[in-house]
Amino acid sequence: MSLKILVKNKSSILNSLFILILIILVNGRSLMGLYVFGFRLAELLTGFSIVLLFLLIYKMKFFRNNLGPRFINSFLILVIYFVVINLINSANFLDLYLYKSSVYIWYISFIFFGLIIFKNLEITKNYFYLGYIGLFIQFMFNVLYYPDFLTQFFNEYSDKTQFLKGAEIAIFFIVVTFFANKYGENSSLVDLFVITSSFYIPLIFFKSRSAAIVLLFYIVIMVYRKKKYFVENKRRSFMLFLISTILFLTTSHFLLDLSFEFEETPEAVAQVFKHKYVVSNTFDDEVPFFYIFESRLYSADGNLNWRLQLWQEIIIFAEQNDEILFGQGFDSRPPVFDNFIYSGLDGLNENSHNYFLNIFIRGGIFGLFLVLYFFYNMIKIPKFKFTNFEFLLFFLPLAFISMFDGSMENPYFAIVFYFFVSSFFTGVKFKKR
Numbered sequence: 001m002s003l004k005i006l007v008k009n010k011s012s013i014l015n016s017l018f019i020l021i022l023i024i025l026v027n028g029r030s031l032m033g034l035y036v037f038g039f040r041l042a043e044l045l046t047g048f049s050i051v052l053l054f055l056l057i058y059k060m061k062f063f064r065n066n067l068g069p070r071f072i073n074s075f076l077i078l079v080i081y082f083v084v085i086n087l088i089n090s091a092n093f094l095d096l097y098l099y100k101s102s103v104y105i106w107y108i109s110f111i112f113f114g115l116i117i118f119k120n121l122e123i124t125k126n127y128f129y130l131g132y133i134g135l136f137i138q139f140m141f142n143v144l145y146y147p148d149f150l151t152q153f154f155n156e157y158s159d160k161t162q163f164l165k166g167a168e169i170a171i172f173f174i175v176v177t178f179f180a181n182k183y184g185e186n187s188s189l190v191d192l193f194v195i196t197s198s199f200y201i202p203l204i205f206f207k208s209r210s211a212a213i214v215l216l217f218y219i220v221i222m223v224y225r226k227k228k229y230f231v232e233n234k235r236r237s238f239m240l241f242l243i244s245t246i247l248f249l250t251t252s253h254f255l256l257d258l259s260f261e262f263e264e265t266p267e268a269v270a271q272v273f274k275h276k277y278v279v280s281n282t283f284d285d286e287v288p289f290f291y292i293f294e295s296r297l298y299s300a301d302g303n304l305n306w307r308l309q310l311w312q313e314i315i316i317f318a319e320q321n322d323e324i325l326f327g328q329g330f331d332s333r334p335p336v337f338d339n340f341i342y343s344g345l346d347g348l349n350e351n352s353h354n355y356f357l358n359i360f361i362r363g364g365i366f367g368l369f370l371v372l373y374f375f376y377n378m379i380k381i382p383k384f385k386f387t388n389f390e391f392l393l394f395f396l397p398l399a400f401i402s403m404f405d406g407s408m409e410n411p412y413f414a415i416v417f418y419f420f421v422s423s424f425f426t427g428v429k430f431k432k433r
């Protein structure tokens with residue numbers, strides 16, 4: 001698609017694109033598992049991200065001028081490192097597993113796609129209200145009611161029907177509220193932010209404590225940045241926070257009343273499910289929150305402890321097999337996940353629930369350094385009508401969430417993240433009318 005065609009049909013393209021993003025954000029993993037021409041939608045998006053490399057090459061001068069040569073080079077070095085590692089391991093480049101295990105490289109390409117979109121297209125502020133409608137629908141699906149017809153549809157046409165995880169809910173909330181608060185100065189959008197925050201905080205805490213902690217800090221900072229509005233509208237603000245407090249307490253009470261029931265079955269998957277959601281979601285009051293036993297770090301929090309043990313297993317295994325510097329490569333499943341405790345509900349998990357450790361497994365310390373160098377160059381790109389603080393306010397919460405979840409290997413999370421990161425380098429253009 002040429003830029004001329006893009007600009008000529010910009011209204012219909014933009015509407016279709018943002019509606020698609022909204023549908024993805026509301027439905028998450030279930031939608032990503034839909035089969036299209038024999039491939040899951042997530043796999044097609046991964047393939048599209050690799051195709052975007054040709055866009056980068058074709059418009060190299062354009063991207064170098066807008067993002068800087070150091071940023072472009074740091075991304076290309078990641079691609080070259082992937083090729084070299086696989087050549088050394090005599091990997092088959094036609095094996096699709098190579099690209100599945102290296103998605104943390106390919107999803108970056110959506111920065112280039114987003115840059116062209118935000119550089120050439122104008123939006124209307126009605127998109128912010130559309131985003132909040134999406135948040136209300138998402139909340140309803142996760143807490144109040146999930147339509148039977150969607151369950152039946154995804155059961156038939158998707159590989160999995162699954163509610164959104166904490167990280168997925170968090171990125172949707174941050175994307176909508178960040179840009180609405182940045183560009184929507186009118187009172188209704190500020191009020192919507194406070195009200196939505198009041199019932200999203202309990203939901204996030206219920207889904208993921210790590211995501212909830214960072215989201216709470218994000219909300220506090222956002223409210224503080226709008227303090228002038230609250231001070232100038234004292235009576236309105238009092239009613240707003242009163243309503244929000246009631247919504248927060250009501251949602252918290254409702255979520256605490258929910259309970260999980262497990263059927264006793266002999267299948268291994270059922271046992272893993274019980275281990276993950278019953279044993280892991282515990283807290284041992286008889287030990288410190290962190291403690292060391294037999295030269296190993298443990299936590300009283302069952303969920304965190306599950307991650308700590310997995311992370312230590314990964315590092316120990318890499319050390320024993322001389323994979324510290326360059327990792328194990330991209331052509332095989334990490335052996336640490338052969339342990340049923342870490343293999344997930346379906347026995348297929350290969351994610352350490354830590355973005356940086358996932359990179360370490362595949363590329364070692366050297367591969368991790370290349371990714372950190374890439375992010376350093378991304379932070380150094382001059383922002384257009386954004387401050388560095390605003391960029392970090394958007395970037396750091398999502399980076400922190402990725403340290404406790406497999407989010408950056410999830411097309412839902414990573415593609416949305418990189419797509420909207422590109423807007424910081426172009427600004428967001430609005431229609432005059």
